[in-house]
Amino acid sequence: MAMTAACTSPPPIPPQFDAIERIPIKTLSVKGQTMAYLDIGTGQPVVLIHGFGGSMWQWEHQQAALSSHIRLITPDLVGSGLSDKPDIEYRPEEMLDYFVSFMDRLHISQATLVGNSMGAGLAIGMALTHPDRVSKLILIDGLPANVLDTLTSPSIRRALETSAPSWLISFGNWLFGGLMIESVLKEMVHDPALLTPAVIERSNRNRQRPGLIPPILTVRKTLPLWETGFAKRIGEIAHPTLILWGEEDRVFPIAVGEELHRSITGSTLMRIPKAGHIPQWEQPDLANQAMLEFIAH
16 A cells, blocks of 8 residues: 555645644745745744654744744755655755755745754754855754764654665554554653644644655664764854753753753753743744744844
């Protein structure tokens, strides 16, 4: 079943963002691949970058709150969400190339980059390799050096360390999707009451889109490239940097955020109470206020 689905055309991109409010989903071609994104508000551009296996839904609580003050751009990265999932290696330099091209297509010369988890790794990579394209950095629960040494999530560790072929994982994802999704999300959030049936169903529906598993599995090979190419250079970052960290993060504990704060000279660390790995989703009022204050100054 899963192998057959992989050979068919992907389902069409829905016209509207499936979240709290109705926001038109836009698309554009970046280096021959279709990227889906949200683009609302006016003024200073701010780009929200989702994490490992994620998508734009992780930023649903930021759309209205932030776009009333700034131009807010929320892409699904190539290989994720509603965007195309080409058969590439997804090396850090490839993802950076796609991201720069995405900014170019939108005529954005410089932006504040906000990255969650591995999205923070992409933001860090941009700051190190294209510093003139980044005005400020906001790093949310990621991405530290020595990822596997600091990772405490059993589900993510299993995904990174598995040797199973992608077709088998795809089949398991199709067969047991709802159970797998709920298990992973419970490691991501502090308050399980937030994982309503609607949230679980939406996450499961997003995860069923064809072609999602192979790009995720490339992280096993690309993490060492992150470690050697970027993690050791985190101390070189000179941009104004805000670090937000969920105090109850079970993926990268708060001590990891404190170490990242020590590594980036002049950075500010804000602990978000009663929040796990995606505090901007779990405690949006606190996160949004902190982000707006940092962007404004």
